[in-house]
Amino acid sequence: MSAVQTIDVGADEGEVRLDRWFRRRFPQISHGRLEKLLRTGQLRVDGRRARAGQRLEAGQKIRVPPLPDAPAPPAPVRAAPDQVEARALRDAIIYIDQDVIVLDKPAGLAVQGGTGQDRHLDAMLDALAFDASERPRLVHRLDKDTSGVLLLGRSAWAAARLAASFRSRAARKCYWALVVGLPKPRMGRIDAPLAKLPGAAGDRVAVDAEEGRRAITWYRTVAAAQKRAAWLELEPRTGRTHQLRAHCALLGTPIQGDRKYGGGAALLAGGGLSRKLHLHARAIRLPHPRAGAIEAVAPLPAHMKASFDLFGFDERMAGPPFAAFDEGGR
16 A cells, blocks of 8 residues: 655646546556545645546646555557657757757657557657756647647756746747738737537637636737738747637637638638648747756748748748737737
């Protein structure tokens, strides 16, 4: 029998349901036993009673009562990246020091495994260990089809410090998107709570004032092609699943290629534009784990660069990342 434990929710466990988190950690405990632990208040989140379907946040503390011991699980088997994948990952590094790696993640590469995802970034991180004694750890995530800056901690200590910056909102992320239509107003703040849809639609979110979690996005129009398309700069101030995609659709301007949230309206007619998702994590700024700050910028992926060129959008139009959303510019 184990003793009472207090377990921190990891940076890569945010948005996971409590019952799923528990089953991963304690597979020997039945669902019925878990429900009893919740019903009697023995299993708690941040000192409060919890529900099986409650979504966790990175950094929360889970109080776990004494449980029957289980045999040690086998070590996870990771398919080592081949030489081509390893070289591509190393070429994607845009910042590295003793504690931090920032990657320019390509569109189409999943960050973590899931149904039908045999190859994903998390399984390839041994290629980025270099001379460190630990493999790098993911600090946050990007959607499979979103490109751009992705942060890794090169040790458990560094990853924890970096994750704390996300929880405290000291970390800032700047995204670029090509959207269909022109938002009104051209600059503003979206404050619309988002909830995951139940059942088979659980990989999508929707605005839900009662069940949703608060989601805030600042946006501005950098340039527009009349009312046909617009280049938006976006800064999410919360980190909800598919937040930018859902908020752009809420504005009436879905992101080009985002048929999940825009349907057919997310595909500009004619012009030979790519149907890939046009959402790019352009830049990140946050405190360094030791001292100072990190700021990294990722170049546009080829499909977005081609679309920008088609509309005559010049990257220099945007100015420095974050400048438009600094306190004086809001």
